[in-house]
Structure formats: structure tokens, C-alpha cells
Amino acid sequence: MFVNSADTFVADALRGLVASTDDIAWQPDPGFLSRRDRIPQGRVALLSGGGSGHEPMHAGFIGEGMLTAVCPGLVFTSPNALQVHEASRAISAGGGVLHIVKNYTGDVMNFHIARELLREDGIETDFVLVDDDVATERSDGDGPGRRGTAATVVVEKVCGAAAQRGDSLEAVAALGRRVASNARSMAVALGPCTLPGSAAPSFDLPEDEIELGIGIHGERGTSRVPTMSARDIVAELTGAVVASLALERGDTVLAFVNGLGGTHPLELHLLFGELAEYLSDKGITIARTLVGTFVTALNMAGASITLVRVDEEILRLWDAPTSAPGWPNAAQSEYHGVGERGSFGPSFTPSVTSSDASIFVGEWVSSWVRRVLDEEPDLTDLDRKAGDGDFGTNMVAALHRLDLDSIREELPAATVFEAVSEAYLGHAGGTSGALFGLWFRQFYRALGKTVDLDAIARAARHGLDSITELGGAQVGDKTMVDAIAPAVAALEGAALEGATSLVAGLQAAAVAAMEGAASTRELTANRGRASYVGEAARGVTDPGALVMAWYFEAASDAAESVLAQ
Known part of the structure; x- marks a missing residue:
């Protein structure tokens, strides 16, 4: 594989893509590709996206008659919610924005969060979920369902043609769902x-x-x-x-x-x-x-077969012209030059301000972050055995951007947790970006200058409820919830006792979380990408659960060293 650096692989590729195409521009903050020419006012805008490594899907399908914009994530990692939100805002032309989403947990979550934010902005949105992979079809209806794979480009082509002819958001979405429901791949x-x-x-x-x-x-x-x-x-x-x-x-x-x-x-x-x-x-x-080669898994030697049941309307839309460079017979007509090296790739720097600080929270979060960064190779190896190997990369993508020295300098608890939340939501992408971002957002909301057992228990409960509501995971599904739920129960139990100290409560939570994480070794995943490999993931500790167990251990250690003095 041609690589300058693994860290800059996607950014270097995007740089070349934009340089070699007519109608694609890069918006580096927070990171999305869009048409250079705006669509007419009142027309439906189409936004898709997903992990890099599937090219030419999705970036190659930006153009007249197909997509308006694309949010690329890191390799095999969904874009984050802020990317999707800002891209949607940028391309909105008054006719609504349609999200075309592959059925992977991270994609579904981050696009969902973005639509919630867009609703607050007054921008009308809808979505089409593509779930065509029969390999992950389960008759019992459990698990995340069929993955979204090659049929995505068929949905993008048909919806793009419908939007181009001036159909309403409701009509374009209905067509996309019709195509998706009649498409299967393996x-x-x-x-x-x-x-x-x-x-x-x-x-x-x-x-x-x-x-x-x-x-x-x-x-x-x-x-x-x-x-x-x-x-x-x-x-x-x-x-x-x-x-x-x-x-x-x-x-x-x-x-x-x-x-x-x-x-x-x-x-x-x-x-x-x-x-x-x-x-x-x-x-x-x-x-x-x-x-041809339209939906790839980097350099995998293999192929997929997709069949789509069609009617006359779908065929007319399929035959409609498009200028998208990745579509057959589309060619570049003008060279725009090459951008500056390093200007391509999702960018995020959390805002951190100085004020009175909590030594305890600074020690807690900074020691946890350092442990996760140090253990990235082992986390990646665990995820490679149980999923697709991007968990450690996602952790580093968010956490390496935090200024640990500033965190240790006794920043207010809310500021620390806000910075961690925004780092995940703004840079990590994938399922982990969405879920960890929501988790830390609850701590940001719940913890002020007073950090006590009740406040931490309340924040953890809200975080757990947010995660289970968004992702649907429960105890036993082999996810981070298996560590969080018993820790929350321990915190709430300690808080109810009244006389239990913060140190003792966090110690109990740490033990419960570690036991919960250890229990995932013998579980078969029902949620997330680990669910797609079934029994092959048995015997492997879920990396998300392990990281959350470390989080409570770091809290316990920090409380003992700082508050028990």
C-alpha cells in the first residue's frame, strides 16, 4: 500500500482527490466534501458519508445528478455528528436535506444526532437507511440488522436523479426507501x-x-x-x-x-x-x-453481488445523467491545482479556558486518557479479533488532541468533561465517537464546582440512559454498557447509603465495572460490529467495556490519592 504516514493517509488522499476533480471542494473544519457549485434554491440536497476505505463510494459520487456533499470518516470509521451537522447546514438550499445512511451503528448514531441538531436549526431533514447485506440477516430480528453495503450507490444514484429533476424531500426519501427495501447484497x-x-x-x-x-x-x-x-x-x-x-x-x-x-x-x-x-x-x-469497483474494503481481494428489484421509474432515474467522477463515463474537464499539504482532514481543537479547578477531576481524567493512549495497540488488537479493528484508532483520534497539562492544572470539572465530549463528537467518528461523546456530555452537564458522590452517580446514570436510548444496547450485549451499568448501580447504591464516602463509592464502582468488562469475554455480541462476527468474538474482552472499566478505576485511584489525604 502506498502510504506516507498512517496518521495522514486519509488527508493525503483527499488532497489528491480534490486536485483531480472539477466539482468537489474540501471544507477542512469540521471536515466534509461538497460540490463547488451550489444547487438551485429550493432543491433537495443529498448528503452521504461513512468511513474512508470504500472509495469511490462516497466521495466519487459527488456531482450533478448524485450527491451534494459527503462526510468522510477515518478508515472504516463513521463521520462524527458535527461533520454531518455542519455539512448539512452548508448545503441546505431550502428544499430539505436527505441523509443516505448505511446501517452501521456509528453511522446511524452520528447521523441521528446531526438531525437532532438540524431540527434545532429549523432545517428539514429526512433519511434513507440502506441495509442490504444478507450475511447479517437474522430471522429473530435481534441485533443491528443487515449491514449497509454496495446497494448504497444504487440508492445514491436514484435519489440524486430524483432530486435533480426537482422532486420534494418526501418524494426523494420515499424513492430511496423503495430502492433500499428491494436491494440485497452478499x-x-x-x-x-x-x-x-x-x-x-x-x-x-x-x-x-x-x-x-x-x-x-x-x-x-x-x-x-x-x-x-x-x-x-x-x-x-x-x-x-x-x-x-x-x-x-x-x-x-x-x-x-x-x-x-x-x-x-x-x-x-x-x-x-x-x-x-x-x-x-x-x-x-x-x-x-x-x-466494476465502486464500494471497496481498501485492498481486499473479493467481490459482492447486489440485486435490486426495479420498476420503470427507478430505471428512468438510473439512466439519468450525472457528472459524478466515480460514475462510469464521467471525466474531469478542468484542473484546479493542488491545495496546501496538511489542509485536508477533519479538524477539531476543543476550547478550554482557565478558571478555578478540581484537582480530583484533573487527575482522574488525565490519568485515564494517558492509559487509553498507552494501551491503544492492545485495544486495536482486541477490536481486530472481535470487530473491525478501528476502536483504538478512534480513541486516539479524540484523546490525543486533549491538552493533558491544562487538564491537570485544575480546570473546572465541567470544562474538562466538555473538552473530552467535544473531542469525541468532533473528531473520533464511528460508534465510539457518538457514544463516548454522549457519555462525557452528561458529566459536563451534571458536574459543576461541587463534585460529590450524588453528582457523579447522577451524571453516570444520565450517561448510561443516553447510550442505551441511542444505541439500544443492554447488559449482556457485549458492549461498553456491560461495564457502565454495574458501575452505575454501585454508585447509586453507595449514594443511597448516605454515609458512604466518595472514595468508597468510586472504589465499589471500579470493582463492578471491571467485573462487568471481564464478563464480556464469554458473551456473544448482539450490538455493534462485533455482532457481525458472532461466535468468533467469544473469548475476547470488549474493548469499549474495558476502557470504561479503566475510567472508573482512574476515578477511584484519583479519589484515593487526592481526596483521602
């Missing part, structure tokens, strides 16, 4: 991807085996089987897609064969030939085709 990997700066692939795969049902974030698949012929692979993937869509003889579809980043066009066209024959044998008519 993918296979012949070899895993490798993240920038990583010495190891996202998962281990012997040369004589393939991985069925993989995700686009480097996740392992739902089954591993011996290598088989292209014909048999197509039958395996397409059979699952056809069954999920309940396609019957006489149905009409758009057939899409997509490369995951490391697959040659010859291979993709070979797969399409097998797909066309398979569908013909089933009596299913192909109305339109798309073959």
Missing part, C-alpha cells in the same frame, strides 16, 4: 485487507479457503469454506440474495457485480457472466447492469 473474500500502518491483515485466511459473508470494514465472514470455482461462488452468493428478496420467475432486476478493491476487472466480468447465467436459469430478467 460478498466473498479471497484474501483480507490490510489497514494503513498495520503489519497484519484484518483477519487471517489460509490460501486454500475463502470467507463468505464478509463486511466492507475488513470484518470476517459468516462462514469459511474451501476454495471453490467462480461459478459455485456466484451460486452461493446469489442464492442467498434471491431468497432474501423472494425473487420469482418473471421479476426484473438491476444486477451489480462489485469489486472490493483488490480484484481485477477480468475477474469481475467473469463473475458477471456467471451471474447472468444463474439469473437466466431462474427466469429472472436483468434490466440494467453495473460491473
